[in-house]
Amino acid sequence: MARIRLDNLAHTYMTYPRDDRDFALKPMNVEWEDGGAYALLGASGCGKTTLLNIISGLRAPSQGRVIFGDTDVTECPTAERNIAQVFQFPVVYDTMTVRQNLAFPLRNRGMDPTRIRNRVQQIAKVIGMEAELDRKARGLTADAKQKISLGRGMVREDVNAILFDEPLTVIDPQMKWELRTQLRRLHQEFGHTMIYVTHDQTEALTFADKVAVMFEGRIAQLGTPEELFRKPQHTFVGYFIGSPGMNLFEAEVDGRQARIGPHVIPLAADYGRPEGRVQIGIRPEFTRIAASGGIPVDILRIEDVGRHVVLRARHGGVAVNAILSEEDTLAEGATHAVFDPAEIGVFVDGWRRDPVEGASA
Numbered sequence: 001m002a003r004i005r006l007d008n009l010a011h012t013y014m015t016y017p018r019d020d021r022d023f024a025l026k027p028m029n030v031e032w033e034d035g036g037a038y039a040l041l042g043a044s045g046c047g048k049t050t051l052l053n054i055i056s057g058l059r060a061p062s063q064g065r066v067i068f069g070d071t072d073v074t075e076c077p078t079a080e081r082n083i084a085q086v087f088q089f090p091v092v093y094d095t096m097t098v099r100q101n102l103a104f105p106l107r108n109r110g111m112d113p114t115r116i117r118n119r120v121q122q123i124a125k126v127i128g129m130e131a132e133l134d135r136k137a138r139g140l141t142a143d144a145k146q147k148i149s150l151g152r153g154m155v156r157e158d159v160n161a162i163l164f165d166e167p168l169t170v171i172d173p174q175m176k177w178e179l180r181t182q183l184r185r186l187h188q189e190f191g192h193t194m195i196y197v198t199h200d201q202t203e204a205l206t207f208a209d210k211v212a213v214m215f216e217g218r219i220a221q222l223g224t225p226e227e228l229f230r231k232p233q234h235t236f237v238g239y240f241i242g243s244p245g246m247n248l249f250e251a252e253v254d255g256r257q258a259r260i261g262p263h264v265i266p267l268a269a270d271y272g273r274p275e276g277r278v279q280i281g282i283r284p285e286f287t288r289i290a291a292s293g294g295i296p297v298d299i300l301r302i303e304d305v306g307r308h309v310v311l312r313a314r315h316g317g318v319a320v321n322a323i324l325s326e327e328d329t330l331a332e333g334a335t336h337a338v339f340d341p342a343e344i345g346v347f348v349d350g351w352r353r354d355p356v357e358g359a360s361a
């Protein structure tokens with residue numbers, strides 16, 4: 001296992017890039033701690049696969065270094081990086097049995113047969129295929145084949161890292177949940193460094209200790225699920241994480257207050273007078289609907305999603321969502337969205353702004 005460091009790394013697919021926009025990955029410095037379970041989360045085209053392929057050595061970066069532990073592996077081919085990979089679609093040997101497929105990476109390294117047998121048994125249990133160990137892979141469903149790929153990715157204990165690229169795409173929903181839980185358990189047991197690419201926030205937040213949210217070729221934030229929820233560093237993180245995502249409003253900020261049009265919103269700290277595109281963000285969990293205060297809204301509908309209720313409203317052309325508990329009843333004449341000042345974030349040109357020095361948070 002190893003710590004993985006990306007040092008001033010960037011990538012463009014163009015021969016003559018003109019500016020930042022021509023880079024699939026903008027310059028970044030990232031450190032993945034030894035033994036961490038990470039997710040790389042973002043919308044389609046944000047650069048997740050490019051980043052993963054650079055870590056695995058399938059692609060050489062246009063700029064910067066990839067460092068495993070203390071070794072610079074930027075020029076090393078995949079085979080020399082000592083990593084395991086699981087891709088979106090199954091990669092299995094059809095003519096081999098499930099057992100032979102799982103044992104393959106261990107046999108390749110000359111492991112003792114008894115140890116192979118035990119390890120294969122253990123992994124077969126994790127992927128729920130103990131009963132099929134002696135079946136040929138040919139004829140198994142895509143689902144089952146992908147479970148073998150996952151098992152093969154996890155079978156070696158001595159890899160620097162295991163890289164997963166949307167590995168559960170072809171797995172049915174019930175099994176998805178089960179495999180994710182098993183992967184997590186396996187991580188806790190063996191402590192591999194794992195990087196898991198997905199565009200599904202539930203998958204990322206349940207699998208990983210830390211999630212790197214990617215946006216237009218940048219890591220907008222690398223943090224725990226709690227950090228992404230409580231303190232998103234970029235409006236994209238606020239909006240992308242959460243269900244529904246953060247409410248965002250164009251605003252003017254002056255000291256301890258913000259203005260959305262004519263409406264004054266108190267803030268919990270002094271933010272000075274930021275210039276540029278200023279927005280305030282508040283999660284639906286910290287938004288209430290009351291008779292006065294905050295901003296007036298038109299209530300569109302109320303969705304009962306089980307444990308709580310999502311209220312959908314609009315202020316002018318902007319969506320405003322509030323999460324209310326089952327006990328909260330909407331009072332007669334409640335037409336204003338009111339925000340908890342302590343939970344309001346101030347964003348300038350997309351990025352979170354801290355309160356000014358010396359001011360209390």
Ligand SMILES: Nc1ncnc2c1ncn2[C@@H]1O[C@H](COP(=O)(O)OP(=O)(O)OP(=O)(O)O)[C@@H](O)[C@H]1O
Nearest residue numbers: 013014024042043044045046047048049050051199
């Ligand atoms: N081989 C390639 N040649 C040229 N451009 C590419 C190539 N591969 C990816 N790109 C571009 O690089 C950017 C990042 O793509 P990448 O596949 O890394 O994103 P992603 O987040 O993994 O998306 P997805 O979830 O759709 O796979 C996109 O604009 C994409 O069009």
